[in-house]
Amino acid sequence: MEKTGAEIIVECLEREGVEFIFGIPGGCNLPFFDKLYDSKIRLILTRHEQGASHMADGYARSTGKVGVCTATSGPGATNLVTGLATAHMDSIPLVAITGQVRTDVIGSDAFQEADAIGCTRPVTKHNYLVKDVKDLAHVIREAFYIASTGRPGPVHIDVPVDIQRAKIEFSYPEKISIRSYSPTIKGHPLQIKKALELIKAAERPLLYVGGGTILSGATKELRTLAEKANIPVATTLMANGAMPFDHPLYLGPLGMHGKYSTNTAMQKCDLMISCGARFDDRVTGKLSSFSPHSKKIHFDIDPANIGKSVAVDVPVVGDLKTVLKELNDQMPEKNHKPWIEQIKEWDKKHPFSYKEDQGKDPFIKPQYVIQELHRLTKGEAIITTGVGQHQMWAMQWYPCKYPRHFLTSGGLGTMGYGFPSSIGAKLAFPEKPVICIDGDGSFQMTMSEMATAIHENVKVIVIILNNYYLGMVRQWQELFYKERFSASCLTAQGGRRTKENEPDPRSLKYIPDFVKFAEAYGALGLRLTHKEEVEGALKQALDSKVPVILDVIIHPEEKVFPMVPAGAGLDDIIVDMA
Amino acid sequence: MKDKNFEPKHTISILVENKAGVLARISGLFSARGFNIDSLAVGETDDPTVSRMTIVVKGDEKILEQVEKQLNKLVDVIKLGDYIEIPHLERDLALIKVKADKNDRSELLQIVDIFRAKIVDVADHSVIIEVTGDEDKIEALIRMLGSFGILEMSRTGIVAMARGNNSLTI
Numbered sequence: 250m251e252k253t254g255a256e257i258i259v260e261c262l263e264r265e266g267v268e269f270i271f272g273i274p275g276g277c278n279l280p281f282f283d284k285l286y287d288s289k290i291r292l293i294l295t296r297h298e299q300g301a302s303h304m305a306d307g308y309a310r311s312t313g314k315v316g317v318c319t320a321t322s323g324p325g326a327t328n329l330v331t332g333l334a335t336a337h338m339d340s341i342p343l344v345a346i347t348g349q350v351r352t353d354v355i356g357s358d359a360f361q362e363a364d365a366i367g368c369t370r371p372v373t374k375h376n377y378l379v380k381d382v383k384d385l386a387h388v389i390r391e392a393f394y395i396a397s398t399g400r401p402g403p404v405h406i407d408v409p410v411d412i413q414r415a416k417i418e419f420s421y422p423e424k425i426s427i428r429s430y431s432p433t434i435k436g437h438p439l440q441i442k443k444a445l446e447l448i449k450a451a452e453r454p455l456l457y458v459g460g461g462t463i464l465s466g467a468t469k470e471l472r473t474l475a476e477k478a479n480i481p482v483a484t485t486l487m488a489n490g491a492m493p494f495d496h497p498l499y500l501g502p503l504g505m506h507g508k509y510s511t512n513t514a515m516q517k518c519d520l521m522i523s524c525g526a527r528f529d530d531r532v533t534g535k536l537s538s539f540s541p542h543s544k545k546i547h548f549d550i551d552p553a554n555i556g557k558s559v560a561v562d563v564p565v566v567g568d569l570k571t572v573l574k575e576l577n578d579q580m581p582e583k584n585h586k587p588w589i590e591q592i593k594e595w596d597k598k599h600p601f602s603y604k605e606d607q608g609k610d611p612f613i614k615p616q617y618v619i620q621e622l623h624r625l626t627k628g629e630a631i632i633t634t635g636v637g638q639h640q641m642w643a644m645q646w647y648p649c650k651y652p653r654h655f656l657t658s659g660g661l662g663t664m665g666y667g668f669p670s671s672i673g674a675k676l677a678f679p680e681k682p683v684i685c686i687d688g689d690g691s692f693q694m695t696m697s698e699m700a701t702a703i704h705e706n707v708k709v710i711v712i713i714l715n716n717y718y719l720g721m722v723r724q725w726q727e728l729f730y731k732e733r734f735s736a737s738c739l740t741a742q743g744g745r746r747t748k749e750n751e752p753d754p755r756s757l758k759y760i761p762d763f764v765k766f767a768e769a770y771g772a773l774g775l776r777l778t779h780k781e782e783v784e785g786a787l788k789q790a791l792d793s794k795v796p797v798i799l800d801v802i803i804h805p806e807e808k809v810f811p812m813v814p815a816g817a818g819l820d821d822i823i824v825d826m827a
Numbered sequence: 828m829k830d831k832n833f834e835p836k837h838t839i840s841i842l843v844e845n846k847a848g849v850l851a852r853i854s855g856l857f858s859a860r861g862f863n864i865d866s867l868a869v870g871e872t873d874d875p876t877v878s879r880m881t882i883v884v885k886g887d888e889k890i891l892e893q894v895e896k897q898l899n900k901l902v903d904v905i906k907l908g909d910y911i912e913i914p915h916l917e918r919d920l921a922l923i924k925v926k927a928d929k930n931d932r933s934e935l936l937q938i939v940d941i942f943r944a945k946i947v948d949v950a951d952h953s954v955i956i957e958v959t960g961d962e963d964k965i966e967a968l969i970r971m972l973g974s975f976g977i978l979e980m981s982r983t984g985i986v987a988m989a990r991g992n993n994s995l996t997i
Contacts (some may be wrong), residue, residue: 370848370852371855378848427902428905428997429904553901556892754982
């Protein structure tokens with residue numbers, strides 16, 4: 250049957266089982282949008298293409314399926330770039346389809362022309378410029394295959410507007426094979442054997458678990474390994490929820506703002522078993538003093554991650570779920586009680602903690618808000634975050650019960666990720682509470698998506714931990730830049746403040762007024778300034794029939810601890826300032 | 828600081844899909860790390876859907892190892908070989924236009940002979956010399972021709988192949 254390029258795209262997307270497309274129309278993708286008009290795929294019109302990319306990402310992270318976003322040529326395509334880079338760094342499967350100017354004017358500085366594939370090349374797993382309509386169906390099939398297999402990632406397809414209009418006799422490519430692309434799934438048996446021997450011999454083993462564990466769907470196998478071999482589990486930011494937070498072998502998060510106990514365990518273990526983690530600098534601290542006494546096993550699907558920053562003793566390349574199954578079958582029961590007791594001692598010495606504000610008119614503690622949220626939702630809500638202090642508090646105080654419930658931009662650290670990604674996740678799971686824990690800086694980067702949330706009736710909750718600052722920047726300036734708050738204050742001209750001229754933020758006018766902002770869109774806005782209001786407001790938010798913004802005023806001096814200063818070793822962890 | 832001169836040259840051959848954009852993907856991995864490519868040669872293989880690239884590059888060993896792994900990950904890269912520890916041949920071809928009057932020609936011819944090069948064009952005041960060989964040989968010839976005055980030069984970039992049974996094929 251003869252079909253146009255636009256019809257082919259829609260049919261291919263439907264056959265891939267796409268439920269949602271996030272995006273904005275424009276001159277060069279009009280034929281595509283015209284066909285989407287009649288499609289069963291739910292089209293979510295966003296207010297900015299960055300929002301579209303993060304929504305697709307939130308959908309992908311929460312479901313494990315490929316997220317799809319779309320934009321027109323030129324500025325539409327360039328606006329997607331941040332979202333693609335975010336997904337690329339965290340290995341999230343996306344397919345982005347952009348319009349492009351007509352093939353005969355590509356390269357002529359046409360209106361709304363940008364070298365889109367040139368822009369996305371370094372921030373995607375693969376990309377395509379389709380110059381012949383007969384390649385289109387095949388390219389889309391390949392794109393979904395590449396995005397979702399091996400180490401997942403975003404794939405971008407640029408389709409000139411004349412290709413969308415061109416007609417061709419269409420047949421769906423049922424099978425595809427790419428000779429130059431075949432991810433390793435099964436681990437090498439000899440390497441698995443070596444890993445097994447190391448685990449058998451270890452006295453102080455530690456499972457260092459990263460986001461790959463969740464991407465691979467290997468959380469059940471991880472749990473089996475941990476329980477069988479009696480190995481405690483520490484997670485990276487990306488792996489919150491890979492092990493249920495209340496599991497006796499779960500230790501908590503690692504890294505720059507991780508626990509004292511997990512970081513100490515990392516330094517003292519005699520065997521580190523890295524599962525789908527990539528030895529990020531925010532986890533390792535200074536490499537020369539990182540986990541100096543341990544043998545290291547590294548399970549990773551990406552051979553380029555092996556030995557990238559840390560030399561390992563036994564690398565095993567393969568899909569984690571498959572590899573752990575193999576390993577578990579041969580794993581004898583082990584007991585590491587003294588080691589686990591030791592870590593628990595460390596944890597008792599320095600658990601995550603905070604002190605109540607001792608002031609006359611005490612501020613709400615951000616940690617308390619998240620703690621209350623955890624209590625009310627039993628740790629079972631889907632949490633998304635922006636980037637900064639609030640993100641770290643969310644990691645510390647909202648340990649998740651389930652995988653794919655903590656969506657955060659770990660690798661790229663994209664402020665503004667939280668709110669749109671919460672919309673994507675809530676569309677996928679309308680029955681679950683979805684809460685974006687955000688900062689006042691991060692939220693303002695993508696808050697225009699409130700219109701999308703309202704129109705699509707997506708009842709997300711945004712908790713803004715509002716300290717009137719770019720809080721993490723302020724924290725670094727306070728600790729490492731002599732308290733000169735250069736351009737971090739969001740209520741001062743030029744953003745400049747010093748500690749001496751710091752007013753009580755509650756006496757200042759914050760722009761925008763987030764409560765009025767919520768009301769302007771038809772959302773529910775509540776401002777919280779006292780601890781007693783927190784529980785009631787959270788309950789009201791969880792019961793709300795419209796999107797909610799809780800504007801929680803917190804103290805600007807509140808800092809995230811523990812902290813391993815950038816460039817320092819994990820042994821130099823600062824537990825707290827006092 | 829490590830002495831830059833101690834960074835060995837790597838000759839890397841890559842079999843890639845013969846498609847638009849592949850060169851940009853590959854060169855992008857080098858440029859993103861601030862690496863200059865010393866030499867680059869690309870051409871079709873016996874299979875017209877496959878091109879072979881030969882890249883010569885120096886740089887920090889650890890970073891280069893990472894670049895090679897990243898190259899291998901590119902969807903359009905079929906196979907990659909680094910010749911640093913493998914017995915192999917390298918060839919570069921240069922066309923060199925040299926200032927030459929009648930009086931210079933016999934001396935030039937002698938040099939060209941010694942290097943087993945060829946004179947492929949003669950004009951009133953210049954000749955074009957074609958030479959094939961490894962980098963050292965071409966550099967040596969260029970030095971010898973310097974005194975005549977080099978007017979123009981064009982080199983293909985190095986192509987490489989392992990000796991014996993070790994072949995880079997699909």
